[in-house]
Amino acid sequence: MSQPHDESQQVSPTIFVVSDGRGDTCNQLVRSALVQYAQQPCELVRWAEIRTPEQVNEVIEAASDRHATIFYTLVSPETRRVMRDRSEQQMVPSVDVLGPAFSALHDLFKRDPAATPGLFYASEREQFDRHAAIDYTLKHDDGRRPYGLDKADVILVGVSRSSKSSTCFYLAYRGIKAANVPLLPNVPIPAQLKEVSAEKIIGLRVNVSRLMTIREARAANLGHRHTDYYLDKREIGREVLHAHQLMAVNQWRSFDASYMAVEEIAREVIRLRKLD
Secondary structure (H helix, E strand, O other): OOOOEEOOOOOOOEEEEEEOOOOHHHHHHHHHHHHHHOOOOOEEEEEOOOOOHHHHHHHHHHHHHHOOEEEEEOOOHHHHHHHHHHHHHOOOOEEEOOHHHHHHHHHHHOOOOOOOOOHHHHHOHHHHHHHHHHHHHHHOHHHOOHHHHHHOOEEEEEOOOOOHHHHHHHHHHOOOOEEEEEOOOOOOOOHHHHHOOHHHEEEEEOOHHHHHHHHHHHHHHOOOOOOHHHHOHHHHHHHHHHHHHHHHHOOOEEEEOOOOOHHHHHHHHHHHHOOO
8 A cells, every 4th residue: 555645744634635546636636626725724645556445444544533534536336335434434524536427427328337446547647657757857857856867767868969858858758757967078977877777878979060060050049158168179079079988988878869850869769778
């Protein structure tokens, strides 16, 4: 059973959001209702994967101790019955969020529901995964939050303007958690990157001429606000050599992305990481 997850620092009143799945549906519904009580502080406590009568009893006891109100989305007839009966016995207010919908659909279709926990998440998994991946990639763009690199499906490394960020966001839309870390001369790579399996890390190599062209175009768009070293051919050559050496020393797989479109780079990353 998942441990309850506190979603607020407020201590009273308390609402338990209980589900035999992830609890996203019930949580969203409760939050939608709470919008109408914007000035009312409360504490939301989520209980996920509640699938046995014993787990339901534990929730009821906790709710009784904290004088909480329970909102629940349980699809198993047994756990719904236990929740209803035990909450009445303990005088714990409870709301069966799915109950009215099940009753109406039963009358419409003339049959009982499948009563299989997690079906909604399974049916919407691609969308959930995409949102989670986009959120992860936003938080881990350009070397930010290195402590979360171990959660990535893939980590792209390379010099500035080597299409790391754009490729990561393309991958995120495919539901792939992608982070990227710039490789800069005189700047040590994050310690957390060294701790990640080399299999997760893919280097994007770019030749000096192509990189100069890209940076010159960017500098023109930004009104030449970059310092000279950003556009100096010798400095760019040093950056490229440094990045390629790091890839070789750390045994990170890499490929030449100099003249590849973002879609092509993403396909090659997916192939190398076997993310299909």
